[in-house]
Amino acid sequence: MQPSHSEPVHPLWLRCCHWVNVVAIAGMLFSGWRIYNASPLFPFSFPASLTLGGWLGGALQWHFAMMWVLVINGAVYFSLGLVSGRFRRKFFPLSLGQLKEDLSQALRGKLQHADLRHYNMVQKIAYLLVLLDGVGLVLSGLVLWKSVQFPLLRTLLGGYEAARYIHFFCMSAMALFIVIHLLMVLLVPRTLLAMLRGR
Numbered sequence: 001m002q003p004s005h006s007e008p009v010h011p012l013w014l015r016c017c018h019w020v021n022v023v024a025i026a027g028m029l030f031s032g033w034r035i036y037n038a039s040p041l042f043p044f045s046f047p048a049s050l051t052l053g054g055w056l057g058g059a060l061q062w063h064f065a066m067m068w069v070l071v072i073n074g075a076v077y078f079s080l081g082l083v084s085g086r087f088r089r090k091f092f093p094l095s096l097g098q099l100k101e102d103l104s105q106a107l108r109g110k111l112q113h114a115d116l117r118h119y120n121m122v123q124k125i126a127y128l129l130v131l132l133d134g135v136g137l138v139l140s141g142l143v144l145w146k147s148v149q150f151p152l153l154r155t156l157l158g159g160y161e162a163a164r165y166i167h168f169f170c171m172s173a174m175a176l177f178i179v180i181h182l183l184m185v186l187l188v189p190r191t192l193l194a195m196l197r198g199r
Contacts, residue, residue, distance in 0.1 A: 008198035009116045014086070015195055017077040024073060025174065027052060027066035032171060034059035041168055067141065074134065091124050099125060116194050130177045133170050140167040 010018075034051035038059075053059025081087040099121040106122050119127070143154045143163035157163045185192050193199075 009194040010198050012198065013080050015198060017073055018195055020069065020073045024066045024070040027062055028070060029175060031059040031062035031066065035063060041164060090119055091128055094124060095121060116191060133173045136166060136170040137174065140170060
């Protein structure tokens with residue numbers, strides 16, 4: 001049964017979770033870049049003007065504060081997404097053939113967004129991957145934060161140093177998703193209105 005057009009594209013709980021996530025992820029990214037600068041993994045650092053916290057201690061405080069916001073908000077989002085059936089309706093079924101077709105149309109700038117209630121296959125895969133990426137960030141972050149308290153998780157991730165690389169690459173994937181997400185919003189501004197007012 002298809003939802004009527006009088007129903008919201010995004011329910012209130014999802015919109016609230018989305019905007020809380022925006023704040024939490026932005027805070028974690030910018031403070032995380034300051035933390036990275038204190039002990040870089042690669043021969044580059046992030047410009048200080050793009051970081052949050054002012055110094056390592058301040059950045060850690062911001063990072064841990066936003067971590068709790070992200071974890072609590074994520075728990076609410078996952079719980080309501082599963083209980084309401086939204087995940088099942090929006091993200092499944094998956095189709096490799098449809099993914100190839102939608103990806104081809106997207107690369108040619110011809111992917112349609114006539115009905116914002118319907119996710120194309122590229123969106124479904126992207127959202128599922130970013131959810132998995134978020135899990136990777138949390139798990140690797142736990143090892144970096146409480147390495148002694150999570151010895152099994154540390155071992156599964158290949159050790160503390162390996163967890164640092166996993167955390168960095170998961171962060172990079174999240175940042176890439178955000179850039180693409182913002183570009184899509186610029187191309188289809190109606191999606192922003194739907195996330196603000198639900199319709």
